[in-house]
Every structure is written in C-alpha cells, then in structure tokens.
Amino acid sequence: QVQLVESGGDLVQAGGPLRLSCAASGSIFRFNAMGWYRQPPGKPRELVATIPANPSIGTTNYADSVKGRFTISRDNAKNTVYLQMNSLKPEDTAVYYCALWARPIVSGQPNNWGQGTQVTVSS
Numbered sequence: 001q002v003q004l005v006e007s008g009g010d011l012v013q014a015g016g017p018l019r020l021s022c023a024a025s026g027s028i029f030r031f032n033a034m035g036w037y038r039q040p041p042g043k044p045r046e047l048v049a050t051i052p053a054n055p056s057i058g059t060t061n062y063a064d065s066v067k068g069r070f071t072i073s074r075d076n077a078k079n080t081v082y083l084q085m086n087s088l089k090p091e092d093t094a095v096y097y098c099a100l101w102a103r104p105i106v107s108g109q110p111n112n113w114g115q116g117t118q119v120t121v122s123s
Contacts, residue, residue, distance in 0.1 A: 002026040002112040004098045009117030012088055016121075020083040022098030022114055029079040030054070033101040035110065036072060036083045038094035038119075045097065049083060053104035061106070066092075088121045095119075 008020040020036070035050035049072035052058030060072050071084040081098065096117050099110035 002100060004100055004112055004114035006096065006098045006114045006117040009096060009119045011120045011122065014088060014090055014121055014123050016088055017084070017086045018088060018119060019085065020096055020098075020117060020119070022081045022083075024079045024081070024098075024100060027100065027102075027112075030076040031104055033058075033104055033106045034072075034074060034081040035099045035101075035106060036081075037097045037099055037110075038092075039097070039116075040091070040094040048096070050106045051081065052106065058105045085119070088119075090121045090123045093119060093121050 003025045004022055006022045012018050031053050033052050036048040037045050038048050039045040047063055048066055049062045049070055051060045051072045051074055069087045074081045096119055098114035100112040102111040
C-alpha cells in the first residue's frame with residue numbers, strides 16, 4: 001500500500017523560503033512520477049509542480065504562478081520528493097499535497113495523495 005507523508009509546512013513571512021518534503025513508501029519510487037498540488041482557502045486544488053521518474057524521460061513542469069520561485073526535486077535513494085519554495089507570497093498560502101503517479105511520466109490524475117501540509121505566508 002502506497003503511503004505519502006508530507007512535512008515542512010509552516011507559517012513564514014512573505015519573501016522567505018520554505019522546503020516541503022514528501023516521503024513515499026509502498027511503491028518502487030524510482031519508477032513513479034511525482035508532483036505537488038495545493039489548495040488555497042476556498043479554492044479548488046491546483047497543480048504546482050511535477051517531476052518524472054527520471055530526467056532522461058521528461059522534464060519538470062511548473063504552474064505559471066510559481067515559475068522561477070519554486071523548484072521540485074527528488075532523491076530516489078531516500079524515496080523523497082521536495083518542493084523548495086522561495087520568495088513566498090501571501091497568495092501561496094494553501095494546503096500542499098504530495099502526489100504520485102503509478103507510471104514514470106505524468107499522465108492523467110495522480111494515483112495516490114498525501115494527507116497535506118499547511119503553508120501560511122504572512123504579509
């Protein structure tokens with residue numbers, strides 16, 4: 001059974017950095033595309049960033065709203081995916097969810113979700 005556990009959510013000031021982590025278990029992590037979604041208060045969940053299982057088969061992708069500020073990365077030896085967030089803005093406030101696809105590249109909806117971690121950016 002696949003489990004995704006996020007960590008790193010916090011209250012930060014605008015302009016500051018924060019790094020989220022997502023530890024995966026129950027799957028052959030190196031074969032899975034991974035990603036981060038977020039759900040701002042009162043709004044639907046939205047895709048933030050994705051990363052393929054291997055850089056040789058695809059590229060990272062970002063929502064326009066976070067390009068140049070957020071970086072997704074993965075450590076297959078640790079079964080962990082990260083989201084480095086810099087220059088945070090109040091509008092980045094959301095619950096952030098880790099997502100896993102049961103295939104090496106992103107296609108369709110994720111197969112598994114984490115429980116979410118709260119990020120709050122104060123102005």
